[in-house]
Amino acid sequence: MRRGTNVHALGGFNQIVILDTIRRTRDGLSRVEIAEQTGLSAQTVSNVSRRLLDEGIIREAGQRILGVGKPRIILELDPTGGYAIGVHLDPAVITYVVLDLDGRVVAHHSTRTPSGVTPDRVILDMRDAIEAIIDEAGVDRARVLGVGIAAPGPLDLDRGVVLDPPLLEGWHGVALRDALAAATGLTVLLEKDVTAATVAELWTSSAHERDDFMFFYYGTGVGVGLAIAHEAVRGATSNAGDAGHIIVDPDGPLCSCGRRGCLGDAIMPRRIVGRAISSGLIAAPGDRLDGREVDEGLARIAALAASGDADASTVLDEMADRVAVAVVTIANLLDLDTVVFGGPYWNRVSPRILGRISASVNSSDALVTTHPIAATVSTIGDDVAAVGAACLVLDDALSPRPSALLISG
Numbered sequence: 001m002r003r004g005t006n007v008h009a010l011g012g013f014n015q016i017v018i019l020d021t022i023r024r025t026r027d028g029l030s031r032v033e034i035a036e037q038t039g040l041s042a043q044t045v046s047n048v049s050r051r052l053l054d055e056g057i058i059r060e061a062g063q064r065i066l067g068v069g070k071p072r073i074i075l076e077l078d079p080t081g082g083y084a085i086g087v088h089l090d091p092a093v094i095t096y097v098v099l100d101l102d103g104r105v106v107a108h109h110s111t112r113t114p115s116g117v118t119p120d121r122v123i124l125d126m127r128d129a130i131e132a133i134i135d136e137a138g139v140d141r142a143r144v145l146g147v148g149i150a151a152p153g154p155l156d157l158d159r160g161v162v163l164d165p166p167l168l169e170g171w172h173g174v175a176l177r178d179a180l181a182a183a184t185g186l187t188v189l190l191e192k193d194v195t196a197a198t199v200a201e202l203w204t205s206s207a208h209e210r211d212d213f214m215f216f217y218y219g220t221g222v223g224v225g226l227a228i229a230h231e232a233v234r235g236a237t238s239n240a241g242d243a244g245h246i247i248v249d250p251d252g253p254l255c256s257c258g259r260r261g262c263l264g265d266a267i268m269p270r271r272i273v274g275r276a277i278s279s280g281l282i283a284a285p286g287d288r289l290d291g292r293e294v295d296e297g298l299a300r301i302a303a304l305a306a307s308g309d310a311d312a313s314t315v316l317d318e319m320a321d322r323v324a325v326a327v328v329t330i331a332n333l334l335d336l337d338t339v340v341f342g343g344p345y346w347n348r349v350s351p352r353i354l355g356r357i358s359a360s361v362n363s364s365d366a367l368v369t370t371h372p373i374a375a376t377v378s379t380i381g382d383d384v385a386a387v388g389a390a391c392l393v394l395d396d397a398l399s400p401r402p403s404a405l406l407i408s409g
């Protein structure tokens with residue numbers, strides 16, 4: 001449990017401790033309960049609560065009778081007290097969400113990622129889209145706590161730089177965090193896409209419900225977000241989760257790494273659709289295979305499989321088996337008990353392959369864990385990485401940290 005301190009100079013820290021205590025209790029808390037849980041004095045809790053009420057960050061939510069004595073006024077987070085913007089930059093789609101202080105999505109917008117334009121242009125488009133979604137949500141701009149942005153790795157998180165994502169054309173060493181902060185005048189936090197998706201799942205599941213899991217991200221690229229003991233795993237440079245070169249088919253096509261049958265190459269949407277076109281399963285939609293064509297191609301393969309086409313069924317069955325090999329490898333390594341699937345293209349293939357993946361994983365001779373692996377689909381949907389990016393902003397604004405004590409002290 002986080003304990004506060006009654007030293008006057010640390011009022012800011014106490015405020016965050018109290019907010020954090022309130023927001024973690026769904027039904028709200030009385031001032032007496034807050035004092036008990038934080039170790040702060042009744043006077044400190046009273047003063048800070050008054051300030052938070054005045055600022056519209058918490059609100060009174062009726063009275064509750066607890067044992068003997070007079071009824072106590074319950075305090076709860078006011079969802080309209082603050083908002084976070086989440087942006088997800090995928091090579092095919094850019095998604096924007098606005099979350100209230102309670103983590104609920106109050107506005108959503110998505111747009112195709114423009115191709116053939118500079119990152120500077122894309123960042124200016126992002127600025128316009130952020131301003132538009134703040135307007136659309138009817139949110140007081142002064143209550144926007146910041147912007148979280150999820151982007152494909154590798155990233156240099158310390159410098160806020162998108163280094164060289166293999167699938168994001170023209171993005172080499174782009175200082176995305178600072179450029180977007182300068183363009184919007186808002187605080188911006190950067191996170192790897194798969195980690196952001198994992199953070200969103202952590203926010204929407206209670207502790208112990210989902211503690212040790214992987215988020216299997218199926219976007220333009222394929223990646224894995226990891227959570228252990230209900231915490232996102234980031235690694236030494238916050239680039240954890242690159243599963244692209246796990247070998248899932250030793251006789252598969254040659255990968256850029258020189259080996260055969262790597263996961264990313266085997267199941268990447270563009271590759272699946274490309275192979276279906278060259279084998280004559282589906283017609284080529286045009287000269288280029290951009291995000292829209294890949295999406296439509298996957299949908300056509302899934303529809304063919306659903307109508308009983310044997311070749312289309314084989315394509316998706318093989319994909320399911322390749323995914324299962326990777327899931328078993330990662331689940332074994334980290335003793336995970338759940339895999340959550342999601343990302344922009346996942347829903348195209350999920351109805352057909354989720355059951356087969358689950359069966360294949362749990363019947364695998366290579367699975368050494370003593371418990372079954374649950375295979376589920378993200379309930380957050382296509383917005384998952386954007387929601388996770390916004391959750392980072394809420395976490396940053398609302399979570400007490402010892403470093404705040406050091407600075408104040």
Ligand SMILES: [Zn+2]
Pocket residue numbers: 244245255256257258259262
């Ligand atoms: Zn490879």
